[in-house]
Structures are given as C-alpha cells and as structure tokens.
Amino acid sequence: MIRVENLTKYYGKRLAVDDISFNVEKGEIVGFLGPNAAGKTTTMRIITGYLAPTQGNVWVADHDIINHSLEARRQIGYLPEAIPLYTDMTVRSYLDFAGRLRGMDSARIIARTDEVIEICHLEEYVDVIIGKLSKGFRQRVGVAQAIIHEPAVLILDEPTIGIDPIQVAMTRQLIRELGKDHTILLSTHILPEVSVICQRVIIIHEGRIVAEDRIDNLSSMMSGSQRFRLQISGPVKKITERLQKVKGIINVSYEESNYIIECAAGQDPRRQIMDEMVRGGWTLLSMEQIGMSLEDIFLKLTAEEEADE
Amino acid sequence: MKNTATIALKELKSYLASPMAYIVTGIFMILTGFFFSISSSTYYETSIKGFLEPGNLLLLLLVSVLTMRLLAEERKMGTLELLITAPVRDSEVILGKFLGSLGILTIMLILTLYYPLLLIGYGDPDIGPIFTGYLGIFLLGSASLAVGIFASSLTSNQIVAAVVSGGILFALWFIGYTATFLPEAAGEFIGYLSLSYYYPDFMRGVIDTRGIIYYLSITALFLFLAVRSLENSRWS
Ligand SMILES: Nc1ncnc2c1ncn2[C@@H]1O[C@H](COP(=O)(O)OP(=O)(O)OP(=O)(O)O)[C@@H](O)[C@H]1O
Numbered sequence A: 001m002i003r004v005e006n007l008t009k010y011y012g013k014r015l016a017v018d019d020i021s022f023n024v025e026k027g028e029i030v031g032f033l034g035p036n037a038a039g040k041t042t043t044m045r046i047i048t049g050y051l052a053p054t055q056g057n058v059w060v061a062d063h064d065i066i067n068h069s070l071e072a073r074r075q076i077g078y079l080p081e082a083i084p085l086y087t088d089m090t091v092r093s094y095l096d097f098a099g100r101l102r103g104m105d106s107a108r109i110i111a112r113t114d115e116v117i118e119i120c121h122l123e124e125y126v127d128v129i130i131g132k133l134s135k136g137f138r139q140r141v142g143v144a145q146a147i148i149h150e151p152a153v154l155i156l157d158e159p160t161i162g163i164d165p166i167q168v169a170m171t172r173q174l175i176r177e178l179g180k181d182h183t184i185l186l187s188t189h190i191l192p193e194v195s196v197i198c199q200r201v202i203i204i205h206e207g208r209i210v211a212e213d214r215i216d217n218l219s220s221m222m223s224g225s226q227r228f229r230l231q232i233s234g235p236v237k238k239i240t241e242r243l244q245k246v247k248g249i250i251n252v253s254y255e256e257s258n259y260i261i262e263c264a265a266g267q268d269p270r271r272q273i274m275d276e277m278v279r280g281g282w283t284l285l286s287m288e289q290i291g292m293s294l295e296d297i298f299l300k301l302t303a304e305e306e307a308d309e
Numbered sequence B: 001m002k003n004t005a006t007i008a009l010k011e012l013k014s015y016l017a018s019p020m021a022y023i024v025t026g027i028f029m030i031l032t033g034f035f036f037s038i039s040s041s042t043y044y045e046t047s048i049k050g051f052l053e054p055g056n057l058l059l060l061l062l063v064s065v066l067t068m069r070l071l072a073e074e075r076k077m078g079t080l081e082l083l084i085t086a087p088v089r090d091s092e093v094i095l096g097k098f099l100g101s102l103g104i105l106t107i108m109l110i111l112t113l114y115y116p117l118l119l120i121g122y123g124d125p126d127i128g129p130i131f132t133g134y135l136g137i138f139l140l141g142s143a144s145l146a147v148g149i150f151a152s153s154l155t156s157n158q159i160v161a162a163v164v165s166g167g168i169l170f171a172l173w174f175i176g177y178t179a180t181f182l183p184e185a186a187g188e189f190i191g192y193l194s195l196s197y198y199y200p201d202f203m204r205g206v207i208d209t210r211g212i213i214y215y216l217s218i219t220a221l222f223l224f225l226a227v228r229s230l231e232n233s234r235w236s
C-alpha cells in the first residue's frame, strides 16, 4: 500500500533521510520508531507530499507521489506532528472544510461528521471554537480530520504526544480499531507504544533504517544472548556472587526482588543454577526466560550502528 | 474549480469572522469619506475624484494588511500541512485565496457606492467616469491583492509579508514618477510598467484596454509567482 524506495532527503547540506526503503502492506499497522531527529517526520512529510524527496520515490496505492501526486494524496489521511487546526473555526466547520478539501460532497460530509465525532468522542465539542479546546481534544480533532474521508492509508506522526495517560490509552485503542480497515503508518519514540499497537516495526536512526521486522520476531531475533528472570529466597549478596560463578552467565542484576541473568548465546545454565541453589540451601521459587524489551533492542541497535562507524 | 471555491469561501468566512477586515474597511471608509467630503471636485465637478485619487495609495496600504495572513499564517500555524497535502493543486490554493480576498475588496468597494449615490441624489454627475473609476480601482485592487498573496507566500511572518507587499506595491506605483528623470525611451518604458500609469485614464472616464490588460497581467504574474513560491517550499 505504501512503497518507499531509496528515499533520500537533504535540507540544504544537512542529510535528514539517507536512502531508506520499506513497504507497508494493505491492512498493516506499522510503527515507525526512532529517537528525536531520526527523520520520521521528514519521511512522513515526503510520503504525504508535503515535501519533495531529494532522491527516490514513494508509491501510495500504486500512485507515485511525484508524478501522480493528486491521486496519491487522495488515498491518504494525515495527522501531522503539529496538528493543523484553524483555531478560529468550530470543530464542525473545520471538519466540513477538511472534507471538502478531500472532494467529499455535502451529504457525505454531514453523515461522516456525525460518525467521526462519535469515533473520536467529540460529541460535546462539535460547536466549540477549536482555539478553546484543550490539547487532548485538539488531538482528537486532528484524528477526526485525518479519517473523515475514509482514506485507505493513515499517516500518523506521533499521535499520542503531549496528552494525558488516559487519553493516550484511548488514542491507542482508537488506532487499533482504525487498523481494522485502514493501512496505518505511525511514528513514535515511545517503545511500548509500538508493541501495544503495531504488528510490525521499522526502526530508524540518523536517517537510516537499522531494523525492520514483526514485533514478535524482532525480540527473539535480537536476543543473541538469552535472559532469565529468577525468584530466589535467600541472601541477595551471596546468591548474586554464586550466580556470577555459573558457567555461561555474563551478567547478573537484582531488580525488584528478581534476579535478571544474561547468558552467552547457545548456553543453557538452568540446570546448573538449580544445582547451585540446592547446594547453597536456598529455594528457587521461579525461573522464566524473557525476551529483550524493545528498549533493549533499540539501545543495542543504535549502539551497534555507532560502533560500525 | 470546486477546490478553489472551497478555499475562497473559507477565506471569506474567516475574514468576516475576524476583526481585521472590519478595521480595514472602517479605516478605508472613514478616510475616503473624509477626502471625498473636503475635495472641491465633489462640489464643482460632481465627480468621485475626491474618493478615487487619495483612495489608491490607501488601498495599496490596506490590501497589504488584508493579505498578509493568507499564507504566512498557514505556514506558521502548520495548517499549510493540511492544505497542501490535500488533493488540491497549488494553483487552486492560490486562486482560492485570491478570490476570497477579492470578495472582501468587492464588499469594501460596494460600501463606497455611497459616494456616487450622494452625488446622484444631490446633483447630476457624469456616470461614465464613475463607472470607469470603479473599474480602475477594482483592477488596481486586484493587482495589489496578487502582490500581497505573493509576499505572504514567502514567509511565515505576517509583518514581514505586509512590509514586503507594501514595498513592492509602492515601488511599482512610484516608479512611474521617476520616468521624467530618465532618457525618453527608458522613461516611457518604465512608465508603462508602473501601477500609477493607467490609473488617471480610468478616473477621467477613458477605458484604455491596455490599462485593463496591464492590471490583469500584473495580477496573473504575481499569482503565478505565488504558486511557484508555494511549490518551491516543498524543495526546501
Ligand atoms: N525544515 C527543516 N529544515 C532544516 N532541517 C530540518 C527541517 N526539518 C527537519 N530538519 C532536520 O532533519 C533531521 C530529521 O528531522 P525530523 O523532524 O524528520 O526528525 P524526527 O524523527 O521526526 O524527530 P522528532 O522525534 O524530534 O520529531 C533533524 O536533524 C532536523 O534538524
């Protein structure tokens, strides 16, 4: 549905996006993850036709954004990073304008306005001037604007930034719902967000894609080393020392009354751990294998990137 | 065409919803009314020269204020991102903005019809120069709007837009007066290019097609430049 090929963007001499390529298939929700200044917004602005690429091209539903820009843009609903609101309009007249810009006729706009107002929980604010809305509600109006014309593709640039936790949860729920009949690319630098909403993640750092995979694959793929979480009753210091001596264990840490141990790839120290505990007279309450969190993956990937340079 | 109308209508509505258009219209009415009432041409010639003559420079100034926000504000507020990622051509955006502001200019000029109506009520004015005078000020106004929109497309700062627009307009107006200091051929050429060159003809009641074509060309030229400037911002 979205095909990005060899996209490069220079701002003057500054390289913001460096030869990236990826696809988003129909019906997918893909997370575009990266730290500040990674090039997320730049990439999204190119996909939506707000900026022209320096090199490369983008196809949205098989229309390329350079030569068939209007057709491509027709397929897209876009929530920019800075929500594009006319603060002197009411929510209703703003949605009406947004609908008309996308070529909808009056009857359809009226019907759809009621629907998106309900979807985005804006019932009480339809006739309020946008300038008087709080950040969270402006955010919802931004989403309403992006979906009013029922676009095939949704591009959401940091849709949960700057709103309170309850509304974040609501917005995430909403995005998952929308994912049922839209193809969605959403950017974020919040790691758990991706695992909650997305099926696939593309990690971008300093303008380059450093990883791209399904969420579940990614964590197992990345764990070249394995990690276990243990609960043991007994003296922390002694146990830690003993664990460190076990063959294959690289690192032991104690967090929130759990021991987290990291072992070298291909090693399974579980049997030996049990033996050691019995020998020390401590009770092993539980032991489970844990995948790497996205945070770990992210730090690892970006660290590797830097080491390569 | 539909997109152009959508944008034009939105601009017109937002003009009518904000104090700026009312302030500008108010100033225009008060000042032109004042000049009209003290001008001897009003009483001795029963003409609207008293309104049209000082009205022109005032118009250049006020148009710069009216148009300054049209694109600069969109850029600043980020709404340009909605506007130009919608399936709308850049030319439709610019044309819509132009027609919306032309709507306000038209309303402003309709309000001034009060002056000729007074003349008709109390005297027997020559209708010809009134008609051509209005045509002239309307054409001048529309050319100025195009210049203002171009200036507004260059920046995200409204004040800068107004100053640039005013600068271009006054330069184009007064460049005609420098003609007398230049060698004849050059002077004549520069004169032709000046916003002020054809204006007196319209006030006198003469319809000069070259004048009409001139003002329309300036309008088209600056609207075209505004479209290019909008396109260019994608390549930043
Ligand atoms: N209009 C611009 N002119 C010049 N440089 C820019 C412009 N926009 C972005 N950049 C630069 O390009 C790089 C990528 O920026 P971009 O906004 O795409 O990052 P991002 O991943 O969206 O970051 P964030 O998470 O902070 O939103 C940054 O170094 C930024 O300074």
Ligand SMILES: [Mg+2]
Binding pocket: A040, A041, A042, A081, A157
């Ligand atoms: Mg960004």
